[in-house]
Amino acid sequence: MGELFGLLKEGNKPSLLAAFVNTFIAFLKLGAFFLTGNVAMFAEMMHSFGDAANQFFVFIGSALSKKAPTERFPKGFGRLVNLVCLGAVIIVGILSYETIKEGINHLRHPVESTGFLISLGVLGIAVILELFVLFKAGKEILHEVGISASGVNPLTKSFAHLNRAKPATKLVFMEDLVATSGGLLAMIAVIISHYSGLGQVEGLASIIIGLMMFYVVGRVFLENARGAIGETDDIMRGNIADIVLADSSIKDIQRLDVIKEGEHLHVEVEIEVDPTLTIAEADDIKDRLEHLIYTQKGVTSVVIEFDEDNQIREWT
Known part of the structure; x- marks a missing residue:
């Protein structure tokens, strides 16, 4: 047990922070969805639950990958983090499918949502928190490649060095980039739907958010598949x-x-x-x-x- 706790201390810190933040955001959105019935809020809720589950798995995988080599596994457990990331994207893939399916249903059978200010407030809080996690992940990327992370550099320079980041940090950054973008998209959809009466806009936003999630699934899957096989740097x-x-x-x-x-x-x-x-x-x-x-x-x-x-x- 002592060895396990020691390994957990070495786990990827941005993924643990992101997991806790996204869990809080997910329950916040869940409450807002029950109060408003807003389908864009549903999409964001699914997204946040998926991100939280992913990031908890990734944190544990990154920690266990630090385990010292044994006689049975002489090359160590470094690739374990790639295998965990591969498993994590399956969760996001399932939630992406559900998000798109719900968006299509809302396009066909739009239902008027209520609680405009509740939806907008919850989404606004979520975007701010996601942006904070994105900043922290960007800062960690620059730290990993040895570049100064002062000012707004974590939100600007980190994109250019994303391919050199550790698998866990890269996954957190990409997921929270999509989460922040999805939150802003959901806010726009809520505003347009409220003032125009076009409920289908929320369904369209849900589909777009689901497709963005699928993009993360595809990219992370390919990168970690290469890592699990053994990729050259x-x-x-x-x-x-x-x-x-x-x-x-x-x-x-x-x-x-x-x-x-x-x-x-x-x-x-x-x-x-x-x-x-x-x-x-x-x-x-x-x-x-x-x-x-x-x-x-x-x-x-x-x-x-x-x-x-x-x-x-x-x-x-």
Whole structure:
């Protein structure tokens, strides 16, 4: 039990914050839906419950992925966070379907909703809270890539570095981006419906919100499927190649793999050296390279192999 609590402390903090905030928002929207019957509110309620469930799962997965390697699992549990994210998107997919289905039903059979001010107030509170979580997730993204997160940078620069973020942080950011956009869309639909009498607008908003959720499902599924299989980090691969070739004792690189293991990076490199080197000299090179590679952000495992120089340039 002590080990479990220790791992939970290492879990992705933005996902835990988002889970609690979205749970509160979901129940707030649930109460508003019962009072008003607003179908756009229903869509937002489903969205928030889906996000909350996802983010709780992602937090637990990110924590368990920090578990140290065992004899049975020598490469550790890094990819567990990818598997959890894959499971989490199934929940969002189901809720997306229900949201779209409810929107279509409302388009066919529009029902006048009540409680205009209640709907608008609840949605306004939700948007503010979602924007706060989005800001925190954006700040975490910039922290993960080593960029200053001052001012409004978390809401502007984070988009450019989204692909380099950890899987859990990326999922939270994308879900809350859609949640914030969906909340604003639902507010617009409520206002138009109230003043124009066109109840179908709320159904249309529900369909659009559901489609936005499906977009998150598709993108997150593909990215975490690649991570679960074992995806190469091309940027870090180039950085580590530069580090290795900068050593004057290295003649060439035969093979270099930088595999994403969830939030960690596993590095395997096969280098060519002068065949006349002694074992002690080769060991010094190995220690020197390991030290430099381990200083790279996210690297938790390094395997270095040696081969004699074949006088043929292979690494480009």
